[in-house]
Amino acid sequence: xxxxxxNITWILVAFSATLWAPVNALGQGAxxxxxxxxxxxxxxxxxxxxxxxxxxEDGLERGAGSELGDYAGFAINxxxxxxxxxxxxxxxxxxxxxxxxxxxxxxxxxxxxFRIWExxxxxxxxxxxxxxxxxxxxxxxxxxxxGRPHPPAYAPHTYQGFSTGRYVGDALVVNTTHLKQGWxxxxxxxxxxQATMVEFFVRHGDHLVDTTVVTDPVFLTEPEVxxxxxxxxxxxxxxxxxxxDDGEEIIGRPPDAVPNYLFGAQPFAKEYSKKYKIxxxxxxxxAASIYxxxxxxxxxxxxxxxxxxxxxxxxxxxxxRAEDPEPHDGEIHVLPVSxxxxxxxxDGGNIVVETGDEGPFVVDTGSGKLSDKVIETIHKxxxxxxxxxxxxxxxxxxxxxxxxxxxxxxxPSLVGxxxxxxxxxxxxxxxxxxxxxxxxxMVNAKLPAQGWPTDTFLEDRRRKYHNGNAIEIFHEPHAIxxxxxxxxxxxxxxxxxxxxxxxxxxxxxxxxxxxxxxxEINALNDILNRTVFRHEGQGGTLIVxxxxxxxxxxxxxxxxxxxxxxxxxxxxxxxxxxSLDQVKAARVTADYDTRYxxxxxxxxxDMFVEAVYDSLKQPAK
Amino acid sequence: xxxxxxxxxxxxxxxxxxxxxxxxxxxxxxAVIAAAQFPGIGPPPGPPPPPRAAAPVxxxxxxxxxxxxxxxxxxxxxxxxxxxxxxxxxEGRKAALAWDPAKDEASGEQCRAYGAGGIVRLPGRxxxxxxxxxxxxxxxxAGTQMRILxxxxxxxxxxxxxxxxxxxxxxxxxxxxxxxxxxxxPPGPERGGALKVVTTKxxxxxxxxxxxxxxxxxxxxxxxxxxxxxxxxxLLLVTTEVVDPKYLSAPFWTxxxxxxxxxxxxxxxxxCSAK
Numbered sequence: 001x002x003x004x005x006x007n008i009t010w011i012l013v014a015f016s017a018t019l020w021a022p023v024n025a026l027g028q029g030a031x032x033x034x035x036x037x038x039x040x041x042x043x044x045x046x047x048x049x050x051x052x053x054x055x056x057e058d059g060l061e062r063g064a065g066s067e068l069g070d071y072a073g074f075a076i077n078x079x080x081x082x083x084x085x086x087x088x089x090x091x092x093x094x095x096x097x098x099x100x101x102x103x104x105x106x107x108x109x110x111x112x113x114f115r116i117w118e119x120x121x122x123x124x125x126x127x128x129x130x131x132x133x134x135x136x137x138x139x140x141x142x143x144x145x146x147g148r149p150h151p152p153a154y155a156p157h158t159y160q161g162f163s164t165g166r167y168v169g170d171a172l173v174v175n176t177t178h179l180k181q182g183w184x185x186x187x188x189x190x191x192x193x194q195a196t197m198v199e200f201f202v203r204h205g206d207h208l209v210d211t212t213v214v215t216d217p218v219f220l221t222e223p224e225v226x227x228x229x230x231x232x233x234x235x236x237x238x239x240x241x242x243x244x245d246d247g248e249e250i251i252g253r254p255p256d257a258v259p260n261y262l263f264g265a266q267p268f269a270k271e272y273s274k275k276y277k278i279x280x281x282x283x284x285x286x287a288a289s290i291y292x293x294x295x296x297x298x299x300x301x302x303x304x305x306x307x308x309x310x311x312x313x314x315x316x317x318x319x320x321r322a323e324d325p326e327p328h329d330g331e332i333h334v335l336p337v338s339x340x341x342x343x344x345x346x347d348g349g350n351i352v353v354e355t356g357d358e359g360p361f362v363v364d365t366g367s368g369k370l371s372d373k374v375i376e377t378i379h380k381x382x383x384x385x386x387x388x389x390x391x392x393x394x395x396x397x398x399x400x401x402x403x404x405x406x407x408x409x410x411x412p413s414l415v416g417x418x419x420x421x422x423x424x425x426x427x428x429x430x431x432x433x434x435x436x437x438x439x440x441x442m443v444n445a446k447l448p449a450q451g452w453p454t455d456t457f458l459e460d461r462r463r464k465y466h467n468g469n470a471i472e473i474f475h476e477p478h479a480i481x482x483x484x485x486x487x488x489x490x491x492x493x494x495x496x497x498x499x500x501x502x503x504x505x506x507x508x509x510x511x512x513x514x515x516x517x518x519x520e521i522n523a524l525n526d527i528l529n530r531t532v533f534r535h536e537g538q539g540g541t542l543i544v545x546x547x548x549x550x551x552x553x554x555x556x557x558x559x560x561x562x563x564x565x566x567x568x569x570x571x572x573x574x575x576x577x578x579s580l581d582q583v584k585a586a587r588v589t590a591d592y593d594t595r596y597x598x599x600x601x602x603x604x605x606d607m608f609v610e611a612v613y614d615s616l617k618q619p620a621k
Numbered sequence: 622x623x624x625x626x627x628x629x630x631x632x633x634x635x636x637x638x639x640x641x642x643x644x645x646x647x648x649x650x651x652a653v654i655a656a657a658q659f660p661g662i663g664p665p666p667g668p669p670p671p672p673r674a675a676a677p678v679x680x681x682x683x684x685x686x687x688x689x690x691x692x693x694x695x696x697x698x699x700x701x702x703x704x705x706x707x708x709x710x711x712e713g714r715k716a717a718l719a720w721d722p723a724k725d726e727a728s729g730e731q732c733r734a735y736g737a738g739g740i741v742r743l744p745g746r747x748x749x750x751x752x753x754x755x756x757x758x759x760x761x762x763a764g765t766q767m768r769i770l771x772x773x774x775x776x777x778x779x780x781x782x783x784x785x786x787x788x789x790x791x792x793x794x795x796x797x798x799x800x801x802x803x804x805x806x807p808p809g810p811e812r813g814g815a816l817k818v819v820t821t822k823x824x825x826x827x828x829x830x831x832x833x834x835x836x837x838x839x840x841x842x843x844x845x846x847x848x849x850x851x852x853x854x855x856l857l858l859v860t861t862e863v864v865d866p867k868y869l870s871a872p873f874w875t876x877x878x879x880x881x882x883x884x885x886x887x888x889x890x891x892x893c894s895a896k
Contacts, residue, residue: 056708057875057876070693170846200856202860204791213856229876298697
């Protein structure tokens, strides 16, 4: 018996070898294919191990940091140039910026060790993902190799983005989307949240090169190509932690102060050219500076033409080049946010639904154009009728579906209660909660009474415990209107911002209904006072914008910064006696137009500038 | 006792037949493996295709440099003593501080920054063509230089700015073998590859125009990779390692990228300049 077993084993071994031999030796022929999918060839390159950057290029940039004004070799457009020139490094002393992570393109360029390892399915040995851990800022990248699609445009952005990879020839080709706003260079040169990156990893012996191609419609005129060299470490170099907690760096600074330089007032704009005795145009010429012909161009460059680039060019403002993150396919799309909280996108404004053993708690009802589908979607998330609706404002993208959603719900907490003795319709339909001014605006606007709030509050806070969440509703006076609220689901740690925060346009400040730029800044700061990031300035508390993609505090901070910076510019011009037309002509939003601007539609850049101007001309609210 | 002995004999006979059966199976397997591992045992192979036909990647055409790194040191001539990012040893630093461009011009040495150790980093265009089936030619408009990248054994005495370059295709992912057995799976059919070039015997030159030196003993190893990017453009990546026992304390690594051009637009041969 034992001898027979031995024989069988020998036969199996021998025939296995014969089956493998032609494939191995000739390097051709189809590898064995299993029923689970295509065959799995070995990876053409193995990136696993410890890698250190060979900083033989741009040592200053990657070490101490480049001078302000040195943006040479970057194809920046006007917005990118002005954004960078407005940047004051002191901005990093702000509590919400102290722990900013590095976005993936800069992460790969930064100094610090890297650890790379593969994640394989233990049953099939299929390569599922390649992970990269970066020492600096603890950047953690995952490159999915299993063919999964990229998330929808309304999904969150992260510093490292969402990456998928495939092998092409001897290279690992990686596509990255969903990046946060960050740096192309650490001296304030921006990379927008609309940037995408294609990378080519090649390995020659123990030399790894990562060529990055960054496309950014907001700040670049053409893709930015760079390449980063790494050498393999034989052992773990250690020192992997870069844990960051923020603290007080400048005591007593007003909460709405965002360090920045007015257009044309960057005091260090000439420092780079003076230090190295090169024309001032060198650092700010954009794409032209990348090509060989620029060397000859430098021979005739003058200070005057460079100084002209320190301010916005006269003329019309460009429009946003950002991707519209909202679906327009006539369907309602569900994005799980955290715990039992979901974001519903597709009906002209984000809707939030909290589910549990009680009826759904809904924040905002969208435009009302797809209410039937919204109700159907909510019923898929919960078998109970909608119990509560909160309106963060009266505006049509927040409360457009009130009538339909209210009618589709009921509030069992009122049925059989004292109220039912007083009101025959108590509990019929969902209860709509809002700040009192919101109801007043609905009444004044003659919106259908069936959609008016049935439960209003006057002061700064309303609270409720529902479906296992402590839910707080905070009034944000004089932001978009005078009746805005934000909603905080404390256990799930989700804040619904309504129109106070969005990722698609300048804030719609409705002056006639009590909105103001300062109130809007204050409201954004109020959101930031309630957020806690999870790690390196991202994650943790999630923010659902009125429009756009699911965010965290980083997007709110950048939005707050933008608003405070534009406010500072308009305020400075008002102080100098400028008229509204003069403010508009100065293009005070020039570094943000390619991200948020519009020249047509219901909310143009001009309207926004006018709202900022008007609200700053009014007495403080 | 007799039965016992007969049983032993029978068992021995069975064992012998099992042994020979195992030998037969193993011999067959070994023959198949050998035929596959060593093609010479099978039908006679044809001659290997010449390097041009065997090219895993097409590097020919016009390529324009994208100066997005070390911009100041490449697009302008950095001041004397600017040695940022270069692992010079004491002798190298001393030589860099002795840089005198006027003296280079006067002595006809104005091409020192245009040699094999520095030419790829200079802003300009490269025109790569096949000179013959075994030789690639890389022309540079900066300094009007030409490098001959020959496959096979080194040829020529060297001693000029570009030295002697030996080219070869660098194909990744070859599974290691031990004792004739290959215990691994091959990479996928689309293997790709790069051009590897090792250059020696060049005149001493500059890594950068401001006199950062490399010696005639330096060994320059380069890899030329090509990537196709979304939108239809292609990139050429030249990864360079300079090892120089005289002036460098560690290998000097750079990676330089170029964008493909459809034609010769912008091709502008210029003479060397030491300034």
